[in-house]
Amino acid sequence: MGGNEGFGDIWASDIPLIFPKTKSFDWTQFYVDVRVVEGAKSIDVRLHPLGRFQGTVYMDALEIKKISDVTEVENQWLPxxxxxFQNYPNPFNPSTIISYAIPQSTNVHVAIYDMLGREIKTLVxxxxxxxxxxxxxxxxxxYGNKVSSGTYIYRINAGEFVQARKMLLIK
Structure with a gap:
């Protein structure tokens, strides 16, 4: 710990955040549920924006609360x-991340389709x-085979909700 004023790194865990698209310059509040390992003495929070962000991302007024012996959470953040959401990265090679939000329990089907509408991969x-x-x-x-370069559609069916987006695989 020498020279770190009593601070030391033990281990780290990434918690991905999905920020909604906005054209506003106003502050937006986000809530993150962090699962702390039993016996942890402190939490170090750092913001590391990825290359997909344009402009600058600021973090202010960070608050960490410890809640114990909770039986019901009334104001838990849910979509x-x-x-x-748009996949990231896009275009991509060799892999991409597809994110989605569902506000209630439901059956979810997420699949990849080619431009002829044929389902080529079921993800969820x-x-x-x-x-x-x-x-x-x-x-x-x-079947575990790599698909060719090109434009693909990914689609979610969740209850009555259906939405699709395009993505580009390059090699």
Missing amino acids: VSFNL NNDQNAGVYSITWNGENN
Whole structure:
């Protein structure tokens, strides 16, 4: 610890945040549920924006609360609407991350389609609780074969919600 004023690194865990698109310059408040390892003495929070951000990202007024012996969380942050976010990176090679939000428990089906509308890869096909999810597609079809370069569609069906977006695989 020498020279660190009593601070030391033990281990780290990345918690991905999904920021909604905005054209506003106003501050936006985000909540993150952090699962702290039992016995941890402190939490070090750092903001590391990825290259997809344009402009500058600031963090201010960080508050960490410890809640113990909670039996019910009344104001737990959950999405208020369904959403299928743009994959990142796009274009991509060899893999990309697809994120989506569901505001209630429902059956979720996320799949990749070619430009002829043929389903080439099922990523998710099960019941999920409300929340924000991310899944990585590695450019393979349902048989484990790499697909060719080109434009692909990814689509979510969650209850009555259906949305699709385009992505580009380059090699």
